[in-house]
Amino acid sequence: MAAEMNPALARQLNEAFSTEVETREGVTKVAEYTGNMIRDRLREEAFCHKILTPRQVQKSELRPSTRTDTVFKLLELEPQSRAMVMSFRGQPTGRVIRAPRVEVSFFTVSSELMQKTEQELLAYEMPITKIVEDNIAKDMEEIMDREFLRHGEACVQAMQEEKNGSVVSLTSATAADGTCVEYSVRKGELARQDTVNLDANVRGLDKRDLIAGRQMLNSRRLRPQTVLLTETDSDDAIGWIAQDIGYDKASNGTEKGFVWNELAGLRIVRTIKNDILRRGNVYFFADENFLGRFFFLNAPKFYVDKIANTIFFQSWQDIGMAFANVQAMVKVELYTGDATANDANGILADVTPYPEDQLGWLNNRVDSGVNFPYIETYLPVGLLVDEEGDSEGCRPSSFSSRVLTLQLRHGQRDPVCSSQHHARAAQPSAHDLSRRASPEPCVPLQQGQDTPARSELPAARGAPSGTSVHL
Amino acid sequence: MTARKVYLEPTGPLNHLWRPSFSLANPELLKPSNASAGGADSALIDGEWLTLNSARKLVRAADLTQAAGTASSKRGFLWWEELGRYDVQAIQQGNILFTGHCEFNTLVFDGTGISDCMTPLMTGVVVVDGIKRSGLLLRTGSNPIVGYVTKLPANNGGKLQFILGY
Numbered sequence: 001m002a003a004e005m006n007p008a009l010a011r012q013l014n015e016a017f018s019t020e021v022e023t024r025e026g027v028t029k030v031a032e033y034t035g036n037m038i039r040d041r042l043r044e045e046a047f048c049h050k051i052l053t054p055r056q057v058q059k060s061e062l063r064p065s066t067r068t069d070t071v072f073k074l075l076e077l078e079p080q081s082r083a084m085v086m087s088f089r090g091q092p093t094g095r096v097i098r099a100p101r102v103e104v105s106f107f108t109v110s111s112e113l114m115q116k117t118e119q120e121l122l123a124y125e126m127p128i129t130k131i132v133e134d135n136i137a138k139d140m141e142e143i144m145d146r147e148f149l150r151h152g153e154a155c156v157q158a159m160q161e162e163k164n165g166s167v168v169s170l171t172s173a174t175a176a177d178g179t180c181v182e183y184s185v186r187k188g189e190l191a192r193q194d195t196v197n198l199d200a201n202v203r204g205l206d207k208r209d210l211i212a213g214r215q216m217l218n219s220r221r222l223r224p225q226t227v228l229l230t231e232t233d234s235d236d237a238i239g240w241i242a243q244d245i246g247y248d249k250a251s252n253g254t255e256k257g258f259v260w261n262e263l264a265g266l267r268i269v270r271t272i273k274n275d276i277l278r279r280g281n282v283y284f285f286a287d288e289n290f291l292g293r294f295f296f297l298n299a300p301k302f303y304v305d306k307i308a309n310t311i312f313f314q315s316w317q318d319i320g321m322a323f324a325n326v327q328a329m330v331k332v333e334l335y336t337g338d339a340t341a342n343d344a345n346g347i348l349a350d351v352t353p354y355p356e357d358q359l360g361w362l363n364n365r366v367d368s369g370v371n372f373p374y375i376e377t378y379l380p381v382g383l384l385v386d387e388e389g390d391s392e393g394c395r396p397s398s399f400s401s402r403v404l405t406l407q408l409r410h411g412q413r414d415p416v417c418s419s420q421h422h423a424r425a426a427q428p429s430a431h432d433l434s435r436r437a438s439p440e441p442c443v444p445l446q447q448g449q450d451t452p453a454r455s456e457l458p459a460a461r462g463a464p465s466g467t468s469v470h471l
Numbered sequence: 472m473t474a475r476k477v478y479l480e481p482t483g484p485l486n487h488l489w490r491p492s493f494s495l496a497n498p499e500l501l502k503p504s505n506a507s508a509g510g511a512d513s514a515l516i517d518g519e520w521l522t523l524n525s526a527r528k529l530v531r532a533a534d535l536t537q538a539a540g541t542a543s544s545k546r547g548f549l550w551w552e553e554l555g556r557y558d559v560q561a562i563q564q565g566n567i568l569f570t571g572h573c574e575f576n577t578l579v580f581d582g583t584g585i586s587d588c589m590t591p592l593m594t595g596v597v598v599v600d601g602i603k604r605s606g607l608l609l610r611t612g613s614n615p616i617v618g619y620v621t622k623l624p625a626n627n628g629g630k631l632q633f634i635l636g637y
Contacts, residue, residue, distance in 0.1 A: 067503075070557040105557035147562070320561070 040363050046141035047271045048148035051226055051285050052294035052321065062106075062297075072103040075293055075324055102324045106297055109143045110316035111136035117309050129313070136315050137300060139360070144319060146276050146353045148294075152283060153352070155326040157340060159184035169344040171198045172336040184327070186212050188282075188334040198337045200347035202280040205229070205236035207244045209332045210264040213284035216330040222286040227266040229282040233334065234258050234270050275354045275361050280335040286328040295320045478578045478599070479518030479549065482632065488571035490551060492564040496528040501563060503555030507602065511535045516554045518579035519605045520547030520594040520617065521567055529567065532594040533605035539598050540581065542608060546615040547594035549575070549635060572636035574621060579606035580631045582624050590620040592633055607631065 062071040079099035084092055114132055121128065161167050163183035173195040174180040175187045189212070190203035210227065217224040235258055242250040245263075252259060261268055266284070271277050285291055297318035304313040323329070337345035339352070353359075365371065497512070499505055505514040513535065515521075520532040522545045532547030552565040559565045581597040593614040597606035610616055622632030 065555065065557060068553045068556045070559075072557050103557065105561035107558040107562045 038364075041361050043135060043138035044141075044272055045138070046144050046148075047228060047269050047273070047277070048145050048294065048321075049141075050269045051228065052148070052288050052292060054294050054296050054319075057295045057297060057320075070105065072105045073295060073320065075102040075104050075322055076100075077102070077324055102322050104293065104295060104320045104322040106295070106318050106320040108316050108318050109140045109147075111139055111314055113312060113314045115310055115312045118306075118311060119309060121311070129311070133302070133313070133315075140300065140315065140317060142273060142276060142359055143356065144321075145271075145273060146356065146359070148321060149277060149353055151321065151323050152329055153331075155323050155329055156184040156283075156331045158326055160340070167341050169338040169340055169342045170333075171195075171338045171345065173198060174338075184216065184329075185331045185333060185339075186216060187336065188212075188280075188332050191334055191336045194336050198345045200280065200335050200337050200345075200350035202233065202334045203336070205233050205282065205334060207237075207240060207264070209282060209334070210266060213282065213330055213332050214264060214266065217284055217286055217328070220327050222290055222328055224266060224284050225287045226269055226285045227263075227282060228269045228271070228277065228285065230274055230277050230279050231258070231270045231272050232274060232279050233282060234268065237263065273361075275359055278351045278353065280333060280351060281339075282332045282334065284330050284332070286325075290325055291328040292321065292323040292325065477553075478516050479551070480576045480630075482574045482576060485568075485573060488573055489569045490566040491569055492562075492566045493523070493527065493529045494564050496524055496526065496530045498563045500531075501555075501560050501565070506554060510603075513602055513604070514554055515550055515552070515565075516579065516599075516604065517550060517552060518575075518577045519550045520579075520607070521550050521605065522547050529565070531605040533596045535596060535603045535605065537596050539596050539603065540583070540608065542593055542595040542611060542614045543605070544614060547605065547617055568635065570636070572634060574632065574634045576622075576627065576630040576632050577607065578630055579604050580624075581606065581608050582631065584609040585620055585623065585631070588620050588622065591616045592618045592620065607633065 057073055061073055063074065064071050077100045079097050081095065086092060114129075114136070116129070157167075160170065160180075160183055163181050168174065168180040170180045170182065170185055170187070172187050172192050175182055175192060176195050188203060189206040189208040194203065213227060214224045237245070237260075238253040238258055240250065240253070244250075245253070249260065258270070277283075297320075300315050300317040302313065302315045304311070306312070333339060333351075335347070335351065337347040337351075339348060341348075495501060499512045500515045503514055505512050506516075507513070511531075511534075515531075520543075521529045522532040522543070524530045529550075532543040532545055534541065534543065548567040548569055550565065551568055552559045556565070579597060579599050580592075581595075585592075591610040592607045593610040594605060594617055595608040595614075597604050597608065599606065607618070618633040618635045620631065620633050624631050
């Protein structure tokens with residue numbers, strides 16, 4: 001269990017972040033944070049890096065365009081050759097050696113430009129800038145995964161189109177009646193059994209799907225090495241019976257879930273990013289030396305700046321990737337509907353990666369007010385005093401150091417703290433809930449302080465704020 | 472070897488401009504092999520004007536199937552990518568100058584009727600190097616104003632200087 005960070009220390013970290021930027025000596029890496037924050041979702045490393053190993057390229061390996069200031073790296077494929085039989089007096093056919101090349105272009109993957117005023121940073125107990133800094137690295141890897149899948153999908157669909165002569169819708173029905181040849185894309189075994197309901201519903205992963213993926217690659221003289229699928233789809237294997245995977249694996253799976261690194265001779269790469277690799281899509285890859293390359297020009301860079309009271313930061317990395325051999329990957333679809341560009345069943349949006357600006361799976365519904373128990377609060381941390389600095393009535397409630405009760409005395413327009421009424425019900429009257437008509441300053445007391453200094457007036461956005469308090 | 476040609480040059484800093492990337496509705500516009508296609512599939516050059524369609528993807532602001540001089544009724548934005556850029560081709564996205572002000576020199580314009588500075592400009596079909604483009608015209612009617620002339624071509628080596636973003 002992670003140790004809790006002292007809220008005061010977290011606030012100091014936020015302030016230190018703000019101060020450090022002012023000195024322009026670069027961002028000082030703060031210590032690893034573990035704290036009281038509730039995480040929203042698991043952020044995974046890039047799955048594409050497990051299939052195509054990232055390799056750094058040097059400037060000397062790059063070639064510029066003659067018309068633009070962009071660069072590319074040449075990727076060479078092996079030349080073709082063959083042998084033949086002939087008689088003793090015969091001669092072989094000739095071939096001028098040549099090998100194809102691919103240009104790998106580079107582009108930037110960037111985070112959003114994060115910005116926040118230094119005053120608003122003080123409102124957080126957790127070191128929010130540090131957390132965002134950690135998260136944006138994973139966000140960038142999500143974009144890399146998305147680009148990887150976009151290009152990978154283009155490869156398998158291009159081979160389907162080549163084999164069929166045009167883009168032919170692949171559904172379980174067209175696969176069954178032979179209308180569409182399954183060359184680089186194949187329907188899953190359970191999906192094939194339903195030729196009537198053509199949709200995006202996943203029918204489940206079958207052991208025969210792994211075999212089919214292997215066979216598609218084997219048939220083109222490529223060794224299948226890796227299978228990429230969602231954790232949701234791979235969990236189907238937990239339900240496979242002992243006759244399918246052996247008694248040891250079956251009991252292990254029942255007890256511990258999906259714990260295997262390898263199945264059917266394939267290295268398993270699973271991902272929880274269901275918004276990028278959608279359920280029902282299972283990709284098989286040959287070794288990366290038969291597939292393509294993933295390059296990066298630089299490690300992720302981090303930019304921080306402070307203009308007046310606003311802090312900006314951004315991270316980016318320049319990468320390039322290429323699927324030079326488009327036959328070195330295939331796909332098995334566990335749903336019955338058509339995922340080609342024809343989109344004959346209207347399911348394409350359900351089986352392809354989310355648009356880039358819609359990535360960022362959000363689990364919590366706090367902003368919509370959905371959390372339980374739901375309590376409406378708008379409390380400052382600390383104590384309230386009235387304008388005269390009279391703290392006579394201003395003490396923390398007896399039932400919570402943060403809960404305050406406000407009471408309108410007869411004839412008064414503005415609420416005043418009152419300690420005599422701590423025992424009253426937690427549901428104050430409408431008067432108590434009203435915002436102050438005039439923007440009178442409401443200043444938290446410091447520890448050990450009975451009355452605040454009158455100079456301590458909050459002005460986060462240029463205007464003194466009256467504080468609404470309601471329970 | 473074809474000389475590199477620059478159709479759009481800023482005369483001031485660009486850092487304050489917001490330059491987001493958008494996908495193209497027709498990625499064929501990014502292929503340099505379509506540079507001389509001449510029709511609606513002509514590859515884009517820097518300095519053309521694009522707008523957003525209902526799917527929030529970029530299309531030319533001007534309809535190149537129409538005659539030269541035809542205005543576009545939708546607000547356009549400057550395409551800030553040179554023809555054939557590898558990064559743009561790789562991701563099939565490019566950036567437009569979405570918000571902010573700056574001054575530019577451009578070759579993608581039709582100077583007909585432009586005789587004074589501060590003349591308002593709109594986007595429409597223009598002919599550049601014999602190929603129809605989505606460029607700048609003298610503003611007519613109630614079409615959206617995308618900028619104002621700040622230097623006439625006769626005094627500027629044949630380029631139109633204008634301020635963007637008004």
